[in-house]
Amino acid sequence: MIEQSRRRYICGILILLVVVLIWVSSSFTMNSIFGDQKYNKPFLVTYINTTTFSFYLIPLLIFRKKKQYQPEEIDLEDSARLLGDHESEDNQEFIKPQNPPQIQLKLSDKETIKLSLMFCLLWFGANYTNNASLAYTSVGSSTILSSMSGLFTLVIGAIFKVEKVTWIKVAAICISFSGVVLVSYSDQLAEEHAEHPSALIGDLLSLMGAFFYGAYTTLLKLKIGDESRINIPLFFGCVGLFNFALLWPLFPIxxxxxxxxxxxxxxxxxxxxxxxxxxxGTFLSDYLWILAMFMTSPLVVTIGVSLTIPLALMVEIIFKHHTPAIQYAIGAILVIVGFFIVNLATLSLVKKEDKESAVTNEIQ
Known part of the structure; x- marks a missing residue:
């Protein structure tokens, strides 16, 4: 069981790295659309991105039988009730420990749809503010400030008891934050328009996106906990459908x-x-992101977003021939160090909890 949890966690980290790669590519694409292509329409682009989630509903509508998960739950309840009528009390006691966990673990379709409604506006807010920031500032600045989501996730997660606050995690956040400050300082020195009002708007939008990101990441972990509890295509499909239906009135406004x-x-x-x-950048990457979050933790995937900073730096060096300042390079290294520290701490905690759970099961 311990080895299985470890493999699951490592798999989540690998998926997260793929997501980081996609997100950096998406950021440069967005920056090109808003800048090089001179199509500064972040709301419309985000609306189109969100609408693609609705395509997750197509295979469900075609191939999925009505209430796919309900027959299994009804059969379990009926079996327990029938056995309770005809079998002895000993047999009832043998059956009861097996059935309830399976019934309780899965969210019903109705619960999944309600959760998607709660989630959709936070998700759209995070993506819209992040995309809009790319219209006013550079990919580097937007990426740096988006990494502040690690701090928001830790605070919000601690309030709702989704994250366990330890000194190691706090140290990792501080190290990553120090790296963010250094990179931000270097980036501001390099930008001639750093004091321009539009750059300030971009920075504020990035910070808003970081807050929304921390909020919806914690919400998902709090309400779901494990990917086996939810039908992810149904969830994302409803997110796209709700955003499509609810947000179009904002276009004329x-x-x-x-x-x-x-x-x-x-x-x-x-x-x-x-x-x-x-x-x-949206349809595929966000599906992979939610899997990575369930396999690790909200804080891990949030700190993982910080890896977009050194990756974006590498892209700028290779393709744009941008030579970073020493502060930028040191800051990027600190961000990576913070990411690895929080992962090692979380992995150690996973091992400890699995061992305690195994000992408890043996005693019982």
Whole structure:
């Protein structure tokens, strides 16, 4: 059991690394769409990204039988009741420990849909503010400030008792935060428009996105806990459907307020960039992200987001021939160190809990 939990955790880390790679690629694509392509429509792009989640419902509607999980639960209840009527008390006691856990572990379709409604606005808020920040600031600055989500996740998780606060985790957060400060300071020195009001707007939007990210990550872990409890395609499909149905009225409001004038993409290449980014950068990556979160913890995946900083730095060095300052390089290293510390601490905690659970089971 201990080895199985360890493999599960390592698998979650590997999935998280894939997500980080996709997110960095998506950030550069977004920056190109808003900057190089001069299509500054973050709300419309985020709306399209969110709508792709609705496609998760198509195979469910075609192949999934009505209330797929309900027959199993009903059969278990009926069996327990029938056996209770005809069998002895000893047999009832033998059956009872086996049935209730399976019934309680899974969320019903109704509960999943309710959770997706709670989640959808937080998710859209996080993605919209993050995408909008890329229209005002660089990928580096947006990525750096998004890493503040680690602090928000730890605080929110501690309040709702989803995360166990230890000195090692606090130290890891401090180390990562120090790295974020160094990278941010170096980035601001390098940007000639650092004091421009638009850059400040981008920074504030990134911080808002970090808060929303920490909030919805903690919400998912609090309400679900383990991926076996929920039908993930149904959950994401409903998130896309709710955002599609609830957020379209904002288009005329944003257009009237001149926050974002409504305009569809002007060329086929722009449509292609938006479409590929939607399906890879959102449709696929967020499915992998939620698996990684369930296999590890909200804090681990949040700290993992910080890995986008050194990765984005590498991309800028290789493809944009940008030479980082010494503060930037040291900050990136600190971010990576903080990520590995929190992972080692969490993995040790997983081992300890599994051992305690195994001892408890043996005693019982």
């Amino acid at each position: 944003f257009h009237w307020l001149k926050i974002e004038t409504f305009q569809l993409p002007m060329s086929g290449s722009l449509w292609a960039m938006i479409g590929i980014n939607a399906f890879v």
